[in-house]
Amino acid sequence: MIVTAVVGLVQLDAAKAGKPSVIAISVGTASLLFQTAVAATLGALGSAGSDLVELPRLAAQNATLRERNRTLLAENLRLHEVLASVPEARAIERELDREPGGIAATVVGYDPENVFRQITIDRGSEAGVRGGDGVVSEDGVVGRVVAVLPFESTVLLVTDFASKVPAVVQQGRWWAIATGTSGRVKLQYVSQDAKLRIGDAVVTGRGRSFPAGLRIGTIARIDHPEGALYQSAVVEPAVPFGRLAHVVVLPSREAAEPGAGSGSTSDALDVPDGSPAETRSGP
């Protein structure tokens, strides 16, 4: 009776004042928490239910997307590879345009004991390669063929100690012999009168294996000893031998001109036959 009277009085009092009663506030707050909890639970259950219903479709969609992703990744890898090979392929095409009779080849190996600076290419006598043929890349002179098998050939790089190529310093037309020093090339027998400068371009002189004017490298150091007959210079090769992948073999002029003499694969010197008018060898 007392509780009923109190509730009634509180409610009447609040109604009279036009405000929500204490009881209404308490019940409303408590019910809000409860309602929130129930709504969240029901929402989660509803979502889980719908997810459960959607699960097979999602699984199928996931598998499709995974497959598509795998295909796209493979395609991406292939396209990257194609993109990477485009510059090289274009370089070889340009080189072949310059030397129409050239034979494109791929580097497949090196000297197994690394005694000689040489590479193995995948073209041999069956493709028309002959001993003594010059080998170039887009960057410049690579070396000379020293051994030929039916389907592969060995190329002695210009950086090998045994390699000797007739060379001309482009600025001044000074004649020299370019020999290998394992990592670089050394210009020997340069006249003491020659005004060499660091950065001067060095190209091939006309010889058995190479036509004139192919880039060998640039002068990196000059040795000009007093009292010596000749001066010498160290040349930084133009070709990056560490990442050489494709080359072009230039059939030697002996092959193109029958009866011009037989090539010797053991002869390390590419004998120069440039006319004296083109080059200067001394005073």
Add this chain to the structure above:
Amino acid sequence: MRVRSEEDIARTRAFWAANKPGDASAPVVPPDPVPWWYVAGALAAALIGQAALAPFASFRGGTVSFVTLLVAWYAVRNGSLRGLTFGLIAGSCEDALAGSTGVAWTFATGIAGLAAGRLARTWLADTKLALVPGAAAVTLLRDGAFAVFMQAQNTPLALPLNHLHAALWQSLLDALVAFAALRMGDFGGRLAHRR
């Protein structure tokens, strides 16, 4: 598997008795010969690996010669005659890959196999630490023989001193690889024993 004669086994026992008396770990019979297909596979891998990677695996001009190590190991296990034969085969393969060496590697590697085979079934072959300088010595011998045969073919090495320098580095690298291989072999053996 090759059948060993009683004399062969008795001789090995005599070597052990003379040089390592009381060593309980001494084998009572010589090790079995290596099957040829193992060696052929290892040779192919060594040749292809060297031809593909030699310039990139070089240190101060010297490059590890897995072919030399393989020939030396085979010769030590199988004796001079087999060492010589395997050396000739391995060397001819190297000549084919090198292209411009004629038959220099063939005979140089054959001689290396013959020399390494002289160690076979002696107390030295069972002293593992002796195999490390042995590998270096065989490498030097092979490089020296190579220079001689190149000279004999009228294609002398352009700068012999540079090649000597490279050969010294190669022998050191070969010795290091031999040491590492022996240690790995020991480790593998201990693992197998535990299991």
